Amino acid sequence: MTSFELELDEKSRAGAEFMARVIDEIRRAVAAEKTRRKLTQQAIAEKIGTSRAVVNRQIGGLENLTARRIGELLWAIGWEPHFEARPIPEGNNEIIRPTATAPRQPANENRGARASALGGNTNRDGDHEQRSAAQLAYA
Known part of the structure; x- marks a missing residue:
């Protein structure tokens, strides 16, 4: 039988542990409402406009959640x-700084399109300015 060991860096581990806590909390809330109101995954799916199978995968932690x-x-x-x-x-x-060289920056003419796609702006020096989700929501 083949086995392998998966190593996660600290950043990936922190993200995975956070999402596991989120999924556990969603499961706990769904279980409480299932007991209290006899709520089904089908009812949840209908309310948010998706299928029961999608809700099942999301609550089960088998699908990434936004x-x-x-x-x-x-x-x-x-x-x-x-x-x-x-x-x-x-x-x-x-923070552990990698010893590898930094990735190559895109040409200046591409920065405006890239910044726009990423929800930011390009200032007059050609540098990308990132905007937060709140800034994007009220833009």
Whole structure:
């Protein structure tokens, strides 16, 4: 029998652990509503306009969830998401600089199109200015 060991870097591990906590919380909320109101995955799917199979995969953690879908799933069951960011204790998030060279920058003439596609602007020096999701929502 073949086996392998998967190594995750610290960034990937942090992201995976966060999403696992989110999925666990969604499962807990769905289970509570299933018990309380006899809520089904079919009812959730109809409320958010998708199939029961998609809801099953998303609640089961087999499909990537966007922040929007998390909000939609919780809304469909009568819950609201709550997010809280906290600083990582000092020394637990050391940045390790790679020794490889930086990736090649695109030519200046492509920066405007690339910046626009990424939701940002190109300033008069040709540098990309990234905009946050909140800035994009109110643009």
